[in-house]
Amino acid sequence: MNPLKKISVDFRRLLLASMFFGATSGIFMSTLNNYLSNVHGFDAGNRGWLEFPRELPGFFIFVVVGLLLIRLRETRIAAMAMVATAAGALGLGYLSPGITMLVVWIVIWSLGDHIIFAVEGPMGLKLAKRGGEGRRLGQLGGARNMGVILGVSSVWLLARLMGDRYDLFYLVGAISAMVAGFFYWRLGLGKQDPPSRKLVYRKEYHIFYAISALFGIRKQIFLVFGTWVLVDLHGVPVSTIALLYFLASLLGVVLRPLLGDVIDWLGEKKVLATDELMLIVVCLIYAFSSMVLPKPYDLYVLYGAYVLDHILFALRVARTTYLKKIAMDPSDITPTISLGITIDHSVAMTLPVLSGYIWERYGHQYVFLLAAAVAVVGFFICLRIEVPAIESKS
Secondary structure (H helix, E strand, O other), X not given: OOHHHHOOHHHHHHHHHHHHHHHHHHHHHHHHHHHHHHOOOOOHHHHHHHHHHHXXXXXXXXXXXXXXXXXXXXXHHHHHHHHHHHHHHHHHHHOOXXXXXXXXXXXXXXXXXXXXXXXXXXXXXXXXOOOOHHHHHHHHHHHHHHHHHHHHHHHHHHHHHHOOOHHHHHHHHHHHHHHHHHHHHHOOOOOOXXXXXXXXXXXXXXXXXXXXXXXXXXXXXXXXXXXXXXXXHHOOOHHHHHHHHHHHHHHHHHHHHHHHHHHHHHOHHHHHHHHHHHHHHHHHHHHHHHHHOOOOHHHHHHHHHHHXXXXXXXXXXXXXXXXXXXXXXXXXHHHHHHHHHHHHHHHHOOHXXXXXXXXXXXXXHHHHHHHHHHHHHHHHHHOOOOOOHHHHOO
C-alpha cells in the first residue's frame, strides 16, 4: 500500500511544498559563498556587510507578516513568498552585473525565504496531534532535507558537466520555488480560521524571544563564516560544498523526524540546552582545528563540523513546539514566530559586520570564540524553559 495514501491531502501537499522549497534553499546555501567570491570578488569583510541588507527583510518580517495576515491565511502568504524567491533567484542568475543589483535581488530572495520560515511552522502545527508537534515538524524537516538533496545534487551534476554556471544553478532554484508555491497555494489549511488582526508581544513569551535572539547570532556566524572558513581559507570548490550539503541533508532526511520524536520525548529544555553544548564543540573545531591538526586532517575535521552544525539546525523546531505549548491564544503563534524572526535579525543584521571586522583584524579564531561565548549564555537561558505539565507529559 502506498504510504502517501495514509496521510491527508493537505499534509501530502505541505510535504511536497517543503521538499521543493528545500531544493531551492539547498541550491542557494551550497553556491552563494562561492558565487560571491568567484563572480563578485568578495572577501570576508564584504561578505560580512552583505548580511545587513540580506537580513533586512527578516528584521521587518514581524510587520510584513502581521499586515499580510489581516487579509490572507498562511498558505497564500507562503505561495506569494515563493514568487519572491523565484524572482530573486532569476535576478541573481541573469541580472546582477554589479553590486547594486546583486543586493537588490538578494533582498527580494531573502524576503520570500524569511516569510516561509514565519508561516511554515504554524502550518505544520495545524496538522499535528497534541503531543506530536515535534514529530510533525520533524517530518516536514525531513521532506525539506530531501529537497535539499535534490537541489545540491543538481548543483553538483551541473558543476561537473558544465562548470560553475551560476545562471543555471539559480534557474533551477527559481523553477523549484515556483513548484513549491503551487503546492502551498493548493493547501486548504486555515480556511475557517478568522484572520489575525493583531501584532503580538507578551511578556510571558520572554524566553522564546531570548532564544530567538541567540539563534540569530548562531545562524549568522555559522551560515556565513562557517562556510567561509572552507571557501576562503581552504579553497574548497563549490562542488565539494554541494557534496557536504548533500551529506548533511541525506542524514537529515533520517535524523530530522527522529529528532522531532526526541523533542516530544525529552522536552524542549533538555534538547535546546544540549544543542548549545554541542555548538560549543563545533565552535572550537572551527577556531582551532587548523592550528592543532596537520593537513589534510584538519580539513576533514572541518568537514565533519560543517555537517554536524547543519544537522543541529534541525533542533530549531523545538522553539516552535515550545511556543505552541506556552501560547496563551493559538492565534498568537504565527505573529509571535514572526516577532521572533525580527528579534533574531535585529542581532543578526549587525553581528556579521562586526564578525567580518574581527576576522580581518584579529583572525577567524576570534569569530568562533565569540560564537562559543554566546552558546554558553544560550545554555543557561535554555535551562530556564518551563512548559505546562499536561503538555510535557504528552
